Amino acid sequence: MISRQMLSQITWVAGSYGASQGLRLFTNVVLARLLAPQLFGVMLIVNTLRTGIELLSDVGIGQNIVSNRKGDQPDFYNTAWTIQIIRGIFLFAIALLLAQPLASFYDSDELVEIIPIISVVFLLTGIQAPARFILQKRQAVRTIALFDVFIAAVSAIVHIALALYSPTIWALVAGLIVATSISATASFFLIDFRLYRIKISREHVKAIISFGKWVFASSVVFFLAMNFDRLYFAKExxxxxxxxxxxxxxxxxxxxxxxxxxxxxxxxxxxxxxxxxxxxxxxxxxxxxxxxxxxxxxxxxxxxxxxxxxxxxxxxxxxxxxxxxxxxxxxxxxxxxxxxxxxxxxxxxxxxxxxxxxxxxxxxxxxxxxxxxxxxxxxxxxxxxxxxxxxxxxxxxxxxxxxxxxxxxxxxxxxxxxxxxxxxxxxxxxxxxxxxxxxxxxxxxxxxxxx
Structure with a gap:
């Protein structure tokens, strides 16, 4: 028998997902009318490569916070957040270095310009507050659901507005950066932002790395398993x-x-x-x-x-x-x-x-x-x-x-x-x-x- 609390949580998860995906679908359909199919092909490569680079150093920050019994204590999640910030800076540098080789591999001059600009997203996701994971641990499903719908709505407005202004690949690039900026900023208002500190606890770093080593391996393999078709088709x-x-x-x-x-x-x-x-x-x-x-x-x-x-x-x-x-x-x-x-x-x-x-x-x-x-x-x-x-x-x-x-x-x-x-x-x-x-x-x- 499903409890009333669980039924409420399922409703919020499914409802917010439906609303978010509905907004993304609406955005996708509108953009398909405004932009040429090949632009979606270029952006598919960019987003796939971005995700791949992001998983190069994934140690499961969110999974650590949710699974660790101390995950919602300030010392733990501030240590996790600090690691996340360092990781974001590292990924930003990696993306800059890979821009030219990746553009040459896919024989696309556009990627030489797009990848360095898109790499700013790594910095933005790096500084994003870990509030979502803390709320997930506390099973505050309603708050997360409302936040996701808000971000999806903002993303839809930003992407469509930019595509109407400039029906080029840059509408998709700028839309991603602006939407990510808003998401990162809004994340600090989910839980009191004054609780966040740059902090490194050796005990918690050890716990995060110990749990995260398999998350890292899983994430890399998961990315390749989920995106091998995109990466291979992009060349063929x-x-x-x-x-x-x-x-x-x-x-x-x-x-x-x-x-x-x-x-x-x-x-x-x-x-x-x-x-x-x-x-x-x-x-x-x-x-x-x-x-x-x-x-x-x-x-x-x-x-x-x-x-x-x-x-x-x-x-x-x-x-x-x-x-x-x-x-x-x-x-x-x-x-x-x-x-x-x-x-x-x-x-x-x-x-x-x-x-x-x-x-x-x-x-x-x-x-x-x-x-x-x-x-x-x-x-x-x-x-x-x-x-x-x-x-x-x-x-x-x-x-x-x-x-x-x-x-x-x-x-x-x-x-x-x-x-x-x-x-x-x-x-x-x-x-x-x-x-x-x-x-x-x-x-x-x-x-x-x-x-």
Missing amino acids: IPFAILGIYGIARTFSDMIGMLVQRIGTMMIFPKVAAFAKDRSELRPAIAGLRRKALLATAGGLSIIVALSDVVILTLYDDRYIAAAFMLPILMAGTWFSILSTMGESFMLGIGKSVHSAQANFAKLLWLVIAVPLTLTYYGLIAALCVIAIADLFRYVSLSFSQWKEGLSFLKQDFALLSLFAFLVVIWRYIFMQLGLVADFGTWLEYGSIING
């Missing part, structure tokens, strides 16, 4: 197709990100705070997990069945190939959702190494299969390879959960069968109602991809 396919693929990936990632958000803000802290014997943990969460995944299977199956209609409704003909890409990518989200839940359990019991192993399994599949399929069978086959990549992540995590007595294989197999059945049924019903295209027409949407 035209920027216009890359930009269209980026839009399809944005939609397909939304559901997985919602589950990841619930896992990070609710499952991880609750498992970490579980004071009873480990053997009692699985029975305590099994029923809630089943109910959550049943609801997810029902909702996601409808979304998969209707996903191409979303692209055709919101975007013009320049983006029609995304209507073919999205159902394939969206179907693979199911394994991403299962993996994210498993990851939250493993982090909650302090086993962050399993997350790194799972992401490595996914990365290994992508590194081997994507280049081979793209070379010999084309982009459509590569899309299918990418869609099932999280299956390998899930298998690795399932094995780890089994060793820890937290396996849900029977439950997951039954739910997977239900999900696949529902997708087929919904698609057939929608076809009969004339809401979605038949199979032949859907294949025509993807004709631009390999042709």
Whole structure:
């Protein structure tokens, strides 16, 4: 039985996520009308590289604050914040040094100018207050939710205004910097800013590094596993197709990100705070997990069945190939959702190494299969390879959960069968109602991809 408090938290998490993603979707659609597809391709590379550089020194500042029993004490979070500031300065310098080599690798003169300017974001995120993580530890879900919606609204206004003023790549670059500046400033008002001090405690540094070494390994592998397709495609396919693929990936990632958000803000802290014997943990969460995944299977199956209609409704003909890409990518989200839940359990019991192993399994599949399929069978086959990549992540995590007595294989197999059945049924019903295209027409949407 779900408690009233938990139901309220889920409502705030899901509601704020829905509002934030709605604003981002609105922004994306408006920008797609104002800007050329190749600009999204360039920005996809920039954002992917920015995330990769950021993970070069990730020691899990947020995870440390949430998981450590002293995480909400000033000495601990001020030490974590100081490490974060130093890291931001380090990443800023790294980005400046890598600008020319990266521009040469991707054969793009624009990147020589864009990357040094974008690197300012590292300084801004470095000084951002750790208030969000403190609130997450205290499970102050409502405050975090309202903050996220505020930032999403500000970002939408800034990006659209800049694109109307200057429909070039610089609207996207400046929009990111301005939105990040506002987010960093606003973070100091979540909790009394007078509590923050530059401080280094040897005891807390040791604890942060000890916990963070596996978070670092997991983060690097996670980044490569999540973004290998973008990095590889950026070198192998035209920027216009890359930009269209980026839009399809944005939609397909939304559901997985919602589950990841619930896992990070609710499952991880609750498992970490579980004071009873480990053997009692699985029975305590099994029923809630089943109910959550049943609801997810029902909702996601409808979304998969209707996903191409979303692209055709919101975007013009320049983006029609995304209507073919999205159902394939969206179907693979199911394994991403299962993996994210498993990851939250493993982090909650302090086993962050399993997350790194799972992401490595996914990365290994992508590194081997994507280049081979793209070379010999084309982009459509590569899309299918990418869609099932999280299956390998899930298998690795399932094995780890089994060793820890937290396996849900029977439950997951039954739910997977239900999900696949529902997708087929919904698609057939929608076809009969004339809401979605038949199979032949859907294949025509993807004709631009390999042709």
